[in-house]
Amino acid sequence: MKLKIDGKKIKSGIKISEILKELKINRETVIVAKNGVITPESEKVEKGDEVEIINVVSGG
Numbered sequence: 001m002k003l004k005i006d007g008k009k010i011k012s013g014i015k016i017s018e019i020l021k022e023l024k025i026n027r028e029t030v031i032v033a034k035n036g037v038i039t040p041e042s043e044k045v046e047k048g049d050e051v052e053i054i055n056v057v058s059g060g
Helices: 016-022
Strands: 002-005 008-011 030-034 051-055
Touching (some): 008 016
Antiparallel strands (some): 002 008
């Protein structure tokens, strides 16, 4: 099965870190939640998973 994120096809079973790399997202600027739980980048995404990429914003 393939997933589609931002119009790009990504195969299931891929690690979150690989998805971020494919989308050219700096891993130091985001938090990733899988199925509503903050998830380490080493986790794999499978069919039916819901993935949310959250930008971390800081300021003073």
